[in-house]
Amino acid sequence: MPEAYKNLALDAVNHDPEFRPKISKMFEVLSNCFERSSSSYNSLHNQNITSPKHASKIRQNEYNIPLSDETLPNFESFKYMTLAEAQKQHRIIDRNNRLIGDIRTAYKCFDEYANSNTTVRNQIIAKYYKAYYIARGLVESPKDKDKVVAQLFKEVADDEANEFPEAKLRYGDCLYNGKGVEKNIPEALKYFEQAADNGFKVAMYNVGKIYYNGDGVEKNEEKAINYMKLAIYHEYEPAIKFCKDKNILL
Numbered sequence: 001m002p003e004a005y006k007n008l009a010l011d012a013v014n015h016d017p018e019f020r021p022k023i024s025k026m027f028e029v030l031s032n033c034f035e036r037s038s039s040s041y042n043s044l045h046n047q048n049i050t051s052p053k054h055a056s057k058i059r060q061n062e063y064n065i066p067l068s069d070e071t072l073p074n075f076e077s078f079k080y081m082t083l084a085e086a087q088k089q090h091r092i093i094d095r096n097n098r099l100i101g102d103i104r105t106a107y108k109c110f111d112e113y114a115n116s117n118t119t120v121r122n123q124i125i126a127k128y129y130k131a132y133y134i135a136r137g138l139v140e141s142p143k144d145k146d147k148v149v150a151q152l153f154k155e156v157a158d159d160e161a162n163e164f165p166e167a168k169l170r171y172g173d174c175l176y177n178g179k180g181v182e183k184n185i186p187e188a189l190k191y192f193e194q195a196a197d198n199g200f201k202v203a204m205y206n207v208g209k210i211y212y213n214g215d216g217v218e219k220n221e222e223k224a225i226n227y228m229k230l231a232i233y234h235e236y237e238p239a240i241k242f243c244k245d246k247n248i249l250l
Helices: 003-012 023-047 103-114 120-135 145-157 165-177 185-197 201-213 221-233 237-245
Strands: none
Touching: 103 120, 120 145, 120 165, 145 165, 165 185, 165 201, 185 201, 201 221, 201 237, 221 237
């Protein structure tokens, strides 16, 4: 068994997906192993070739299905990216703080995973980042952009088995502003509270502000101050400013 094949097999099951080889690399290694194996076999076969005792009566052309260029994928032009790699692309910047990640390929990856027969967890991650890329304007916006974004964030936010609290915060924002979905502040508050319970300081601030102002819900200063204190504990500047402006003693 070729050493390159052994190494490939070990790398392919690495516990960290980021260190697993890309499919194009796997294809390249396997192709090289096959070529070397075929070359060795042909060399040995040519040295010991003999006529068969009984010629086969099978008309082999009937079973010989030629592979055209369209039958096999073009691995050279197929720039594959793992889901783990794709999640990093919008954070890759140069020394001038300019985005240099491969956003286009990352988005294609999210789109494929979101609609593929993969694990539910992978679908959830892909849907979140697909919505995030569209919302941030990192890719060309589809028709009914806000509606698409809100629907994707909702699907992710409501999947309790694969909890993704960032989506709860973002879908709450859609509900609060009526962006892509009918405005519903009490429902937005519910999602903000869930995100706050998961440690999101922006959500803590949002909940505090809604309760303090009685914005679409019953005013509750005690709850408001508690959430503001939590946001301040996490060093969220808008919460500090809010409390100073309202003369809230901490």
